[in-house]
Amino acid sequence: MATIKPFAALRPSKDKAGVVSSPSYDSASRELSTSEILKNPFSYLHVVKPYLHYKGEKKNPEKHFPLGLEYLQRFKNEGILIKDKKPVFYIYRLIKGSTAYTGLIATASVDDYNNNIILKHENTLTEKQNELAEHISYFNGLGNPVLLTYPDSSVIENIINKTINSNAPEYNFLSADQLKHNLWVLINDEDIAAIESEFKNIEKIYIADGHHRSAGSATYCQQMREKNPDGDGSELYNYFPVCLIPFNKLQIFEYHRLVNDEATVDAANFLECVGEYFDVVRSGHIPVQPLNKAEFGLYFNNDAYLIKLKPELYNSLQGSLDKLDVSIVEEFLLKRIFNINDSKTDKRLSFLDGSKGILTLQNTIDAGEYNLAITLYPTSIEEVKQIAEENLIMPPKSTWIEPKIRTGLIIYETI
Numbered sequence: 001m002a003t004i005k006p007f008a009a010l011r012p013s014k015d016k017a018g019v020v021s022s023p024s025y026d027s028a029s030r031e032l033s034t035s036e037i038l039k040n041p042f043s044y045l046h047v048v049k050p051y052l053h054y055k056g057e058k059k060n061p062e063k064h065f066p067l068g069l070e071y072l073q074r075f076k077n078e079g080i081l082i083k084d085k086k087p088v089f090y091i092y093r094l095i096k097g098s099t100a101y102t103g104l105i106a107t108a109s110v111d112d113y114n115n116n117i118i119l120k121h122e123n124t125l126t127e128k129q130n131e132l133a134e135h136i137s138y139f140n141g142l143g144n145p146v147l148l149t150y151p152d153s154s155v156i157e158n159i160i161n162k163t164i165n166s167n168a169p170e171y172n173f174l175s176a177d178q179l180k181h182n183l184w185v186l187i188n189d190e191d192i193a194a195i196e197s198e199f200k201n202i203e204k205i206y207i208a209d210g211h212h213r214s215a216g217s218a219t220y221c222q223q224m225r226e227k228n229p230d231g232d233g234s235e236l237y238n239y240f241p242v243c244l245i246p247f248n249k250l251q252i253f254e255y256h257r258l259v260n261d262e263a264t265v266d267a268a269n270f271l272e273c274v275g276e277y278f279d280v281v282r283s284g285h286i287p288v289q290p291l292n293k294a295e296f297g298l299y300f301n302n303d304a305y306l307i308k309l310k311p312e313l314y315n316s317l318q319g320s321l322d323k324l325d326v327s328i329v330e331e332f333l334l335k336r337i338f339n340i341n342d343s344k345t346d347k348r349l350s351f352l353d354g355s356k357g358i359l360t361l362q363n364t365i366d367a368g369e370y371n372l373a374i375t376l377y378p379t380s381i382e383e384v385k386q387i388a389e390e391n392l393i394m395p396p397k398s399t400w401i402e403p404k405i406r407t408g409l410i411i412y413e414t415i
Helices: 014-020 030-039 060-077 110-114 126-141 153-165 189-200 213-225 270-274 311-314 324-333 358-366 379-389
Strands: 010-012 082-085 087-094 101-111 146-150 173-174 178-186 205-209 239-246 250-253 257-260 278-282 295-300 303-309 349-353 370-373 400-402
Touching: 010 014, 014 173, 030 213, 060 082, 060 126, 087 153, 087 189, 101 110, 101 153, 101 379, 110 213, 110 239, 126 370, 146 213, 153 178, 153 189, 173 370, 178 189, 205 213, 213 239, 213 303, 257 324, 257 358, 278 379, 295 324, 295 358, 349 358, 358 370
Parallel strands: 146 239
Antiparallel strands: 010 082, 087 101, 087 178, 101 239, 146 205, 173 178, 250 400, 257 349, 257 370, 278 303, 295 303, 295 370
């Protein structure tokens, strides 16, 4: 039984939504974020990434947070950010090309996160979740909702569609990356109650994107509970902002691997070593885009290969985690060929999400930035669910899930 509640957001005025909000906190590069801060005085990145004002400096909360707080207070004082008067739900739609992603922005319960009603499939780094908890504590808010997914519900879908079809959007703008963004405010009390009731009938919901934001919110909540032992559980810090999109409305892209290991890749017996575990087929001079599970591509030195794990090895795999394509790459290529035993820390390894396109990957290798690309087929939502339900953890960078929710479009204040 999931607890999903409305809230009164702090959000941009209608005419400023496009300039205040920015690309997702997690997905935007430092270079893009710095450029945004330099050219846009209204960007919410001034609040969430104030350290970018100090060229070359690492994050230093004691030094940088006061500047971020100055921006936050100025945005409030000047009416750039306005607090809604009553708790409501928000309907967010992102249109990318001909694909529309539509979700419900609400709050989820930290207790549901702690009690595995909200299920995870990735590990979090303690240092990063503590950094996020420190940020939430200092600014009393979080401006980038966690992306959750849940079983399809006709009740929720009908309410969302009714709201969209009956009302003009509160926000309607194009971002610099040519994505269209809409937001509706769902204020009907009966609809709000119906959505809350419907989620109480859903046993499990799943984190699609934002594991560190979830963990940081839980850490912050625990700190606040220790400071306020007489709290009754209704306090705002017991919740965190989420965007809920049903299973069938998400899109999962593959996450390719890029390897810097010239000695191994250029060795005369490299393909022979790969052939110990995979059937190898030459595939021209354009990187392979795998079209089926358990198929992979190798691209290096302007040559491409399709590889498939040998049947006897695939049949020996036990359990849903070992059978993931990303796990096969971890075990039989990264570990056995390159001796990369920790994908989170090995500097020879990087990642490129499939939304960037196969030409970007090819250009990256041809430019000499990396020696080898390993291309993969996307992890399915069924695999994500299975891993989460078994309380297992996927290898790093197993999924790139869209949509990416903009930062600063809807801000949840915790006090």
